[in-house]
Amino acid sequence: MIWARPAPPSSDKRWKMVEAAMRRHGYRRDALIEALHSAQEAFGYLEEDGLRFVAQSLRLPLSLVYGVATFYHFFTLKPPGRHTCVVCTGTACHINGAPALLGMLEREFNLRPGQTAPDGSLSLVTARCVGSCSLAPVAVVDRDLMGKLTPEQLHRRLQGCRRHDAG
Amino acid sequence: MTPDELQRAAAAERDAQRKFEHHLHVCTAAGCLSAGSGHLKQALEQEIAERGMHGVCRVKGVGCMGLCSAGPLVSAEPEGWLYGQASPEDVPDIARSLIEGRPVRRLLVPSDLPFFRRQLKVVLENSGRVDPERIEDYIAAGGYAALTKALSEMTPEEVIREVTASGLRGRGGAGYPTGLKWSTVAKAPGAEKFVVCNADEGDPGAFMDRAVLESDPHRVLEGMILAAYAVGARYGYIYVRAEYPLAVQRLRTAIRQAERAGLLGDRICGTRFGFAVEVRLGAGAFVCGEETALMASIEGRRGAPRPRPPYPAQQGLWGHSTLINNVETLANVPPIIERGGAWLAGIGTPRSTGTKVFALAGKIINTGLIEVPMGIRLREIIYDIGGGVPEGRRVKAVQTGGPSGGCIPEEHLDAPVDYESLAELGSMMGSGGLIVMDEGTCMVEVARFFLEFSAGESCGKCVPCRVGTTHLYELLNRVVRGEADAGTLSALEELADVVRQTSLCGLGQSAPSPVLSTLRYFRPEYEAHVREGRCLAGSCGSGDKR
Amino acid sequence: MTTGIKTLRIDGRDLSARAEQTILEVARENGIFIPSLCYLEGLTPVGACRLCLVEVKGAKRLLPACVTVVEEGMEVTTRSERLDRYRRTILELLFTERNHICSVCVSNGHCELQGLAERLNLLHVRFPYRYPRLPVDASHPRFVADHNRCILCTRCVRVCEEIEGAHTWDLAGRGIEARVITDLNQPWGASESCTGCGKCVHVCPTGALSEKGRSVAEMAKRRQFLPYLTLMRDKTP
Numbered sequence: 048m049i050w051a052r053p054a055p056p057s058s059d060k061r062w063k064m065v066e067a068a069m070r071r072h073g074y075r076r077d078a079l080i081e082a083l084h085s086a087q088e089a090f091g092y093l094e095e096d097g098l099r100f101v102a103q104s105l106r107l108p109l110s111l112v113y114g115v116a117t118f119y120h121f122f123t124l125k126p127p128g129r130h131t132c133v134v135c136t137g138t139a140c141h142i143n144g145a146p147a148l149l150g151m152l153e154r155e156f157n158l159r160p161g162q163t164a165p166d167g168s169l170s171l172v173t174a175r176c177v178g179s180c181s182l183a184p185v186a187v188v189d190r191d192l193m194g195k196l197t198p199e200q201l202h203r204r205l206q207g208c209r210r211h212d213a214g
Numbered sequence: 215m216t217p218d219e220l221q222r223a224a225a226a227e228r229d230a231q232r233k234f235e236h237h238l239h240v241c242t243a244a245g246c247l248s249a250g251s252g253h254l255k256q257a258l259e260q261e262i263a264e265r266g267m268h269g270v271c272r273v274k275g276v277g278c279m280g281l282c283s284a285g286p287l288v289s290a291e292p293e294g295w296l297y298g299q300a301s302p303e304d305v306p307d308i309a310r311s312l313i314e315g316r317p318v319r320r321l322l323v324p325s326d327l328p329f330f331r332r333q334l335k336v337v338l339e340n341s342g343r344v345d346p347e348r349i350e351d352y353i354a355a356g357g358y359a360a361l362t363k364a365l366s367e368m369t370p371e372e373v374i375r376e377v378t379a380s381g382l383r384g385r386g387g388a389g390y391p392t393g394l395k396w397s398t399v400a401k402a403p404g405a406e407k408f409v410v411c412n413a414d415e416g417d418p419g420a421f422m423d424r425a426v427l428e429s430d431p432h433r434v435l436e437g438m439i440l441a442a443y444a445v446g447a448r449y450g451y452i453y454v455r456a457e458y459p460l461a462v463q464r465l466r467t468a469i470r471q472a473e474r475a476g477l478l479g480d481r482i483c484g485t486r487f488g489f490a491v492e493v494r495l496g497a498g499a500f501v502c503g504e505e506t507a508l509m510a511s512i513e514g515r516r517g518a519p520r521p522r523p524p525y526p527a528q529q530g531l532w533g534h535s536t537l538i539n540n541v542e543t544l545a546n547v548p549p550i551i552e553r554g555g556a557w558l559a560g561i562g563t564p565r566s567t568g569t570k571v572f573a574l575a576g577k578i579i580n581t582g583l584i585e586v587p588m589g590i591r592l593r594e595i596i597y598d599i600g601g602g603v604p605e606g607r608r609v610k611a612v613q614t615g616g617p618s619g620g621c622i623p624e625e626h627l628d629a630p631v632d633y634e635s636l637a638e639l640g641s642m643m644g645s646g647g648l649i650v651m652d653e654g655t656c657m658v659e660v661a662r663f664f665l666e667f668s669a670g671e672s673c674g675k676c677v678p679c680r681v682g683t684t685h686l687y688e689l690l691n692r693v694v695r696g697e698a699d700a701g702t703l704s705a706l707e708e709l710a711d712v713v714r715q716t717s718l719c720g721l722g723q724s725a726p727s728p729v730l731s732t733l734r735y736f737r738p739e740y741e742a743h744v745r746e747g748r749c750l751a752g753s754c755g756s757g758d759k760r
Numbered sequence: 761m762t763t764g765i766k767t768l769r770i771d772g773r774d775l776s777a778r779a780e781q782t783i784l785e786v787a788r789e790n791g792i793f794i795p796s797l798c799y800l801e802g803l804t805p806v807g808a809c810r811l812c813l814v815e816v817k818g819a820k821r822l823l824p825a826c827v828t829v830v831e832e833g834m835e836v837t838t839r840s841e842r843l844d845r846y847r848r849t850i851l852e853l854l855f856t857e858r859n860h861i862c863s864v865c866v867s868n869g870h871c872e873l874q875g876l877a878e879r880l881n882l883l884h885v886r887f888p889y890r891y892p893r894l895p896v897d898a899s900h901p902r903f904v905a906d907h908n909r910c911i912l913c914t915r916c917v918r919v920c921e922e923i924e925g926a927h928t929w930d931l932a933g934r935g936i937e938a939r940v941i942t943d944l945n946q947p948w949g950a951s952e953s954c955t956g957c958g959k960c961v962h963v964c965p966t967g968a969l970s971e972k973g974r975s976v977a978e979m980a981k982r983r984q985f986l987p988y989l990t991l992m993r994d995k996t997p
Contacts, residue, residue: 048494067443076514077514077516079514080514081494081495084497088956098944108921108930108953109943109953110927110928110942111930113930113932113945116498118673119496119497119517120497120499121497137419137420138418138419138576138649139419140574141418142651144661145655161553175416176416176419176421177669178458179244179245179426179580180419181282181283181582182245182282183575184247191242194249204390501934516931516934520806521824521827524827563875671935672936674931675808676807676808677809677911678853680857680935681854683859683935684855684890684936685887687887692842712845712849712850716810716846716850718807
């Protein structure tokens with residue numbers, strides 16, 4: 048039976064990172080999650096072409112790959128917003144004000160966790176715990192961890208992101 | 215590396231360190247890093263260089279020093295000063311304090327605080343002292359001596375015997391006897407075996423394993439290599455949450471360093487024993503902390519558990535016998551081998567030996583990472599070590615075991631912290647998350663919070679957990695919102711029983727624990743919500759924000 | 761060298777079993793009823809529906825009969841007040857999870873979920889119905905997938921993977937959001953991997969998968985093919 052390794056979906060250089068991850072694991076079937084991590088890292092999300100490419104490279108059924116990609120909440124199949132806000136909803140953050148942060152985000156930005164603003168400016172996700180419980184409540188905005196956060200501070204920071212985009 | 219070579223390397227590093235009169239240790243674990251300790255360290259290095267002090271003062275990044283609420287933390291040795299909440303603006307004063315021999319008063323954290331005095335560091339003994347990114351530092355502190363000792367003087371059976379004698383029990387929460395698990399894998403048939411380190415610390419509010427991995431990764435590696443030697447495994451995986459990028463990075467660095475030093479790979483320390491380790495990332499699934507789900511994830515599949523028996527020791531990764539241990543469990547192994555199992559058995563209680571690392575958080579003054587001997591009373595942890603509740607409020611309950619655990623009310627704070635006592639009280643040891651709650655916390659809302667979590671993390675394979683946790687969450691929602699009726703509480707209790715008894719894995723089986731435990735101790739709060747629509751804690755008037 | 765035969769006791773009856781048999785297999789051989797939904801002879805058992813849980817003397821927890829291999833001297837109880845109560849509750853959970861309306865269903869009268877509810881005397885559902893909005897996929901030329909009737913037993917996934925080999929179906933999402941999908945969550949009719957063999961339709965215990973052209977109560981499934989295929993593939997001379 049002749050099986051040929053598929054070509055990447057496009058000439059975009061980022062596919063090389065995905066190929067490198069699969070090669071590092073010898074194209075073994077169990078490299079799936081590592082491959083998906085590299086694709087998400089490279090492109091910000093998992094697109095259909097990427098899933099197909101990984102499935103064919105690792106000789107896996109399409110439905111299995113889709114099933115794995117959607118099981119793990121770290122992976123997203125939708126493009127992220129220009130800015131990402133991760134609100135920690137761990138226990139310590141929960142009793143120290145995380146619900147107020149989420150409430151503000153719903154009122155002022157019309158966003159619930161898992162949603163991206165229609166203009167693509169901001170994605171809101173929750174994390175079950177980022178491990179900085181002493182700084183509760185915590186949110187991570189574009190990889191910056193903000194601790195002992197008040198809704199006003201978060202509001203200001205996100206408005207700042209929007210202004211930065213516009214200006 | 216032979217034991218002699220190791221000793222020489224350790225001595226060489228210690229000599230190199232002694233050349234400096236002063237050492238400034240900056241915590242670079244995630245908590246302090248996110249409070250700016252990276253900038254602080256850079257500023258210190260710059261100041262020291264500008265003052266021409268770099269020949270006498272060494273600035274070193276270290277791991278977690280425990281008192282996270284006072285971060286960023288800097289310690290000065292040999293002076294023994296601990297500075298808290300230090301920022302780049304304080305750097306000139308810190309440098310000057312070394313020259314003048316007088317500490318900066320406004321930054322000083324008393325080192326004889328009960329927070330420090332009452333702790334017993336075993337797992338965290340290097341945390342805050344060694345540079346997690348230098349194997350030489352670990353070796354200078356005595357690292358890998360246990361491994362070279364075992365490989366040159368002990369048989370695998372003798373290693374297992376010491377671990378068994380220590381009484382060590384799984385620190386991931388279940389408390390299964392570690393020596394027994396090791397000997398089961400060692401005896402299992404099959405030439406190919408695996409060792410897996412479970413670093414998928416998923417309990418919200420728990421960051422013990424994360425701190426150990428970021429602060430002393432070599433210690434965990436050494437424990438794994440010893441385990442592999444003992445059970446006859448040649449390959450291992452460390453399964454780490456994707457949400458811990460710093461831990462992943464430090465582990466990968468540590469693995470490379472260990473390989474270069476001949477402590478990993480073929481022919482470790484010149485013997486015929488070979489062991490290789492790989493880091494595998496989780497991807498946001500709490501259920502993957504369950505052993506069979508973890509293995510499914512390593513095999514590249516959905517993290518759905520399967521029924522046990524068969525256990526991983528009998529049928530694990532790709533059908534081979536597999537040893538799975540938690541980070542903290544493995545970190546206990548090197549000192550057991552060095553000092554003997556009886557040494558650890560002498561700490562703690564007869565059935566819960568050794569120490570336990572806890573992540574103290576919630577309504578408490580001193581939040582952070584602590585390590586205490588088993589058997590210590592909860593009251594001592596909360597008041598002596600934790601410093602009590604802010605604003606002089608009272609403790610209402612202590613939550614242990616995360617979403618699988620329960621709430622222990624104030625009247626039981628004299629209970630000893632050991633596996634059996636906590637289970638009897640309707641909670642469990644869990645992985646080490648300890649959340650303190652005061653009178654402003656609504657216990658019904660706490661139960662709802664945990665059920666929302668469990669329902670969201672359910673893998674969906676078995677009916678009782680998939681549908682049952684959602685219904686439990688919905689029922690609790692009604693209670694919190696004052697929309698419940700007389701039948702709601704009995705439906706809640708019955709369903710909790712069914713989910714507990716019939717779920718396929720530990721997630722579903724323990725998901726009802728928060729409900730059952732808060733019903734047991736705080737039933738009046740439930741009844742006030744149901745009968746009067748009133749929250750006794752006065753906090754959940756506005757209902758669900760999500 | 762042992763003969764590989766074990767003896768055990770189920771509901772007070774002494775029975776013999778081959779070494780690798782499960783409690784469920786031995787029970788079925790001897791006409792002892794243990795309810796199940798995800799189990800199907802010929803497919804790898806998964807122990808997911810939890811209906812087959814039985815009490816085993818000496819075991820701390822209830823054990824799923826479909827995956828538990830018998831041990832010598834095992835004492836099993838398959839019926840008790842508690843077990844019956846648990847089984848009815850599990851059925852209640854299933855009925856409230858999605859939209860199971862027998863009166864308009866192609867499998868009315870031929871449905872394993874319905875049949876079990878009758879047999880276990882389920883008279884009343886105590887939990888609120890969720891009424892999720894779920895799709896009906898009629899894109900395939902010969903078959904229909906009505907997700908309102910799916911109980912996530914994964915028989916379709918297993919038969920397509922283990923017997924047909926196409927692995928068209930799998931589970932996506934998790935928890936209460938879990939759902940069965942084809943390929944990259946495409947309409948069944950657009951699937952690249954589906955061979956149209958129809959095995960999944962016939963192993964499906966409810967009306968979730970059915971043949972086009974069937975009206976209410978007309979979808980009787982033909983299950984004989986599975987044990988037949990298993991038998992034909994057995995190459996022992």
